[in-house]
Amino acid sequence: MASLPAAAAMSEAAVSEVKALTFDVFGTVVDWRATVVREGRELGRSKGIAIDWAAFADAWRDGYGPAMHRVRTGSLGWKTIDELHRMILDELLARFQVEALSEPEIDRFNRVWHRLDPWPDAVAGLTRLKRKFIVASLSNGNVALLVNMAKHAGLPWDAVLSSELAGRYKPDREVYRKAADLLGLEPRQVMMVAAHKGDLRAAASVGFKTGFVPRPQERPNRDIDLAFDDAFDLNAVDFLDLAEKLGA
Amino acid sequence: MASLPAAAAMSEAAVSEVKALTFDVFGTVVDWRATVVREGRELGRSKGIAIDWAAFADAWRDGYGPAMHRVRTGSLGWKTIDELHRMILDELLARFQVEALSEPEIDRFNRVWHRLDPWPDAVAGLTRLKRKFIVASLSNGNVALLVNMAKHAGLPWDAVLSSELAGRYKPDREVYRKAADLLGLEPRQVMMVAAHKGDLRAAASVGFKTGFVPRPQERPNRDIDLAFDDAFDLNAVDFLDLAEKLGA
Numbered sequence: 001m002a003s004l005p006a007a008a009a010m011s012e013a014a015v016s017e018v019k020a021l022t023f024d025v026f027g028t029v030v031d032w033r034a035t036v037v038r039e040g041r042e043l044g045r046s047k048g049i050a051i052d053w054a055a056f057a058d059a060w061r062d063g064y065g066p067a068m069h070r071v072r073t074g075s076l077g078w079k080t081i082d083e084l085h086r087m088i089l090d091e092l093l094a095r096f097q098v099e100a101l102s103e104p105e106i107d108r109f110n111r112v113w114h115r116l117d118p119w120p121d122a123v124a125g126l127t128r129l130k131r132k133f134i135v136a137s138l139s140n141g142n143v144a145l146l147v148n149m150a151k152h153a154g155l156p157w158d159a160v161l162s163s164e165l166a167g168r169y170k171p172d173r174e175v176y177r178k179a180a181d182l183l184g185l186e187p188r189q190v191m192m193v194a195a196h197k198g199d200l201r202a203a204a205s206v207g208f209k210t211g212f213v214p215r216p217q218e219r220p221n222r223d224i225d226l227a228f229d230d231a232f233d234l235n236a237v238d239f240l241d242l243a244e245k246l247g248a
Numbered sequence: 249m250a251s252l253p254a255a256a257a258m259s260e261a262a263v264s265e266v267k268a269l270t271f272d273v274f275g276t277v278v279d280w281r282a283t284v285v286r287e288g289r290e291l292g293r294s295k296g297i298a299i300d301w302a303a304f305a306d307a308w309r310d311g312y313g314p315a316m317h318r319v320r321t322g323s324l325g326w327k328t329i330d331e332l333h334r335m336i337l338d339e340l341l342a343r344f345q346v347e348a349l350s351e352p353e354i355d356r357f358n359r360v361w362h363r364l365d366p367w368p369d370a371v372a373g374l375t376r377l378k379r380k381f382i383v384a385s386l387s388n389g390n391v392a393l394l395v396n397m398a399k400h401a402g403l404p405w406d407a408v409l410s411s412e413l414a415g416r417y418k419p420d421r422e423v424y425r426k427a428a429d430l431l432g433l434e435p436r437q438v439m440m441v442a443a444h445k446g447d448l449r450a451a452a453s454v455g456f457k458t459g460f461v462p463r464p465q466e467r468p469n470r471d472i473d474l475a476f477d478d479a480f481d482l483n484a485v486d487f488l489d490l491a492e493k494l495g496a
Contacts, residue, residue: 082432134395134399136395142430142432143407143430143431143432144430144431144432144433145432147382147384147406147407147431148432150406151382151406158395158398158399158408159391159395159408160406160407160408164430165413182390182391182392182412183391183392183395184330184390184391184392184393184396185392
């Protein structure tokens with residue numbers, strides 16, 4: 001995928017307005033699938049569990065939208081992502097007929113989401129962007145998960161912001177508004193960066209600028225919309241390209 | 249002030265339980281008074297304002313407890329510290345008969361609290377403590393103030409936690425409980441670090457461990473209780489001494 005021509009980049013005036021970048025995390029900053037599959041296989045080898053760990057990882061992630069939906073519609077009270085991940089994990093262990101794990105082992109595996117590895121450009125790109133902008137997470141991951149992940153992966157956040165602080169999940173508009181408010185900024189001074197177009201469209205609807213960074217390796221087995229789109233303020237192939245286009 | 253003898257340090261078992269340190273900021277991490285006085289004097293020189301800027305800085309800080317009290321008792325709705333600082337500043341500009349400042353100049357001076365300089369040991373001490381523990385602010389300063397200050401001063405927080413996230417001010421107990429909850433930890437796994445004994449006593453009352461780091465230069469003109477006290481889990485002369493005592 002080639003970098004966009006310079007003509008399609010944001011105007012200097014629009015860039016100069018941006019004070020902070022807020023980042024989606026799962027899939028945009030970290031490669032959740034590769035890490036979950038790898039740790040699953042390691043666990044499988046050590047405990048003699050012979051299942052398709054790639055299918056397990058996909059099913060775990062696929063359970064997350066429906067689980068959030070149950071909270072949104074009120075059939076469940078507020079749950080952190082750690083709690084949602086555990087609910088889905090318990091269902092999957094039953095469905096995949098995994099019976100060899102103790103409670104501490106299940107709890108530890110549930111926290112694999114705290115130990116996700118970053119995409120190869122993520123730390124270098126964030127480090128460069130941090131010189132010019134406030135760089136903050138803005139994830140449905142809870143604060144504890146994001147803090148632990150940042151320490152694991154070396155993510156140099158200036159602020160760990162989370163849907164948890166709004167008591168709502170993305171793409172609910174309140175999450176973006178709360179993030180701008182906590183940073184003391186107007187929405188137009190903040191750029192949401194994500195590999196997922198729905199997240200960017202929701203951020204744009206409350207006035208955020210948008211940066212699209214597709215991650216073709218996030219779900220190589222799915223048909224995901226990876227095409228650059230002029231509806232976003234910037235499109236970039238990775239975080240280093242994003243830094244270049246933002247003059248950082 | 250000498251370091252405590254090793255015999256008075258925490259047991260290894262107690263230290264091993266601690267996963268995160270939460271820090272008071274104004275006075276404990278940063279030297280608010282020296283910075284406010286220096287910026288006041290610079291402003292005074294450039295605008296021809298001849299007042300006692302040390303007295304002004306002290307009055308500004310002294311206005312902060314009574315202002316929080318008005319919010320606590322319900323005579324004011326929730327206000328960020330930026331907003332409280334501005335209310336007090338407006339009163340002081342009238343009291344000190346300062347009339348030479350435009351609205352942008354007043355706004356900029358109000359944000360001097362975002363630009364406070366750290367104590368000389370603060371960045372090196374936090375950097376060292378961060379290798380072993382989660383290091384987080386836990387200040388009455390609002391998130392935006394703390395994020396801007398961290399970028400100004402190079403404070404390497406893993407998480408910027410603030411009373412703002414609890415909608416209450418320290419020393420209200422909810423602030424400490426909310427911080428532990430956001431970090432996914434039990435209160436006993438968190439050590440509050442502060443130069444102010446009231447802050448530590450409140451944290452201890454909800455189960456936090458406590459580290460006292462007196463800052464004799466914070467208010468050299470006031471009679472502050474700077475004495476080490478065995479009621480706290482640790483006493484340290486500065487953040488490097490704290491790191492040493494915590495094995496970081």
